[in-house]
Amino acid sequence: MQIKVTREWCESKARLEAGAEIGAGIIAADPIIGHVDERDHATEESHQAFRRFVELRRRSLGVSIEKLAEQADVDVGELLNIESDAHFLPETRTLYQLSQVFGVSHQKLMGLSGLTQPKDVSYVKEAVRYAAKSGSIEELTPEEQAALDGLISVLSEK
Amino acid sequence: MNQTSFDRSRIFLVKTEINALVEAELWDAITDKNLADWEAEWRPETEKLLKELNREGIETGLWPQSRHWDWRAKTVEIQERITNQCFSVVCENQTQAMMITELTHRAKIESQKNAHLVYVEFLEAAPWNRSELIARPTRFGGCGSILVKAAIEYSIAEGFEGRIGLHSLPQANDFYGNKLKMTDLGADSRYQNLRYFEMTQEQAKRFISEEH
Numbered sequence: 001m002q003i004k005v006t007r008e009w010c011e012s013k014a015r016l017e018a019g020a021e022i023g024a025g026i027i028a029a030d031p032i033i034g035h036v037d038e039r040d041h042a043t044e045e046s047h048q049a050f051r052r053f054v055e056l057r058r059r060s061l062g063v064s065i066e067k068l069a070e071q072a073d074v075d076v077g078e079l080l081n082i083e084s085d086a087h088f089l090p091e092t093r094t095l096y097q098l099s100q101v102f103g104v105s106h107q108k109l110m111g112l113s114g115l116t117q118p119k120d121v122s123y124v125k126e127a128v129r130y131a132a133k134s135g136s137i138e139e140l141t142p143e144e145q146a147a148l149d150g151l152i153s154v155l156s157e158k
Numbered sequence: 159m160n161q162t163s164f165d166r167s168r169i170f171l172v173k174t175e176i177n178a179l180v181e182a183e184l185w186d187a188i189t190d191k192n193l194a195d196w197e198a199e200w201r202p203e204t205e206k207l208l209k210e211l212n213r214e215g216i217e218t219g220l221w222p223q224s225r226h227w228d229w230r231a232k233t234v235e236i237q238e239r240i241t242n243q244c245f246s247v248v249c250e251n252q253t254q255a256m257m258i259t260e261l262t263h264r265a266k267i268e269s270q271k272n273a274h275l276v277y278v279e280f281l282e283a284a285p286w287n288r289s290e291l292i293a294r295p296t297r298f299g300g301c302g303s304i305l306v307k308a309a310i311e312y313s314i315a316e317g318f319e320g321r322i323g324l325h326s327l328p329q330a331n332d333f334y335g336n337k338l339k340m341t342d343l344g345a346d347s348r349y350q351n352l353r354y355f356e357m358t359q360e361q362a363k364r365f366i367s368e369e370h
Contacts (some may be wrong), residue, residue, distance in 0.1 A: 003308055007179055008366055012299075019287075019289040020328040022282075023224045024325060024334070025224065025280035094278035
């Protein structure tokens with residue numbers, strides 16, 4: 001496909017553009033491009049499992065949200081949203097930083113969070129199962145610890 | 159991704175250093191050459207920029223929002239799809255901007271609701287063509303307008319009468335809303351609350367018109 005354009009048009013538009021930012025597209029580094037219906041397939045359960053994992057792992061480390069934000073060098077507001085808002089989509093960098101602190105696979109964490117659509121969803125299903133086994137009380141119960149151990153095992157590099 | 163067969167169109171960009179037009183090319187493809195430029199030139203330059211932003215104490219929320227984009231992965235993913243069309247702007251033998259479009263989205267503006275349009279899936283300028291938050295001269299100006307024109311011409315060629323749509327990165331809202339005067343349909347909760355902009359047939363016609 002060829003286009004025809006004059007010097008005058010190009011100059012006029014370039015002067016108008018004047019170094020403006022022009023980026024367009026979703027912020028996530030997800031290489032899987034799909035239209036809206038495919039994005040809707042990222043399940044509520046997967047998001048919940050992700051939230052649950054972040055909360056459990058943080059509590060197992062014995063740190064507050066603020067302290068974790070400091071350790072992972074991420075925004076504390078974003079961490080609050082991750083743990084409290086089921087529909088919140090975290091930044092790619094935040095997931096990378098958390099994966100380093102938590103000692104799990106960055107790619108798998110992205111898949112669980114819904115930021116990417118993993119080609120192999122088996123680990124997501126396993127993670128959802130482990131997350132569903134944990135309740136929400138302050139200290140980790142033995143069951144929560146067992147669920148967390150399972151989540152870490154599923155999300156670790158293989 | 160080889161793509162030896164593609165069309166080149168003669169275009170012009172403003173070279174900031176001399177404040178004058180220079181000849182460039184619009185390719186209707188993203189080739190190995192473009193991806194090599196992205197890996198060897200764009201990424202190191204982006205890293206330098208991020209270090210500079212970090213040194214200046216700019217909070218990460220204001221850093222370039224496309225900094226994690228992987229153009230090689232994106233193009234590998236779409237290369238089998240006939241609903242995707244790529245474009246790149248090349249000047250002085252370097253890739254200055256790239257764009258991926260696709261055809262499955264439908265219009266949202268009430269007057270053209272559900273009509274077919276060309277959707278700009280990703281669009282990015284080379285880091286040296288972006289002024290970002292640290293005031294510095296860019297190398298070439300006009301890439302965004304050229305790519306938007308390409309999307310409009312593609313829309314016309316597909317029978318969609320020039321209609322286009324895109325989700326703007328927050329730092330580009332001014333360009334699409336105020337400079338290009340696209341219709342702003344507001345934050346889209348299905349796309350990370352990015353603002354969705356759309357052009358009608360009339361807006362597209364005005365934009366590509368040679369009367370300015």
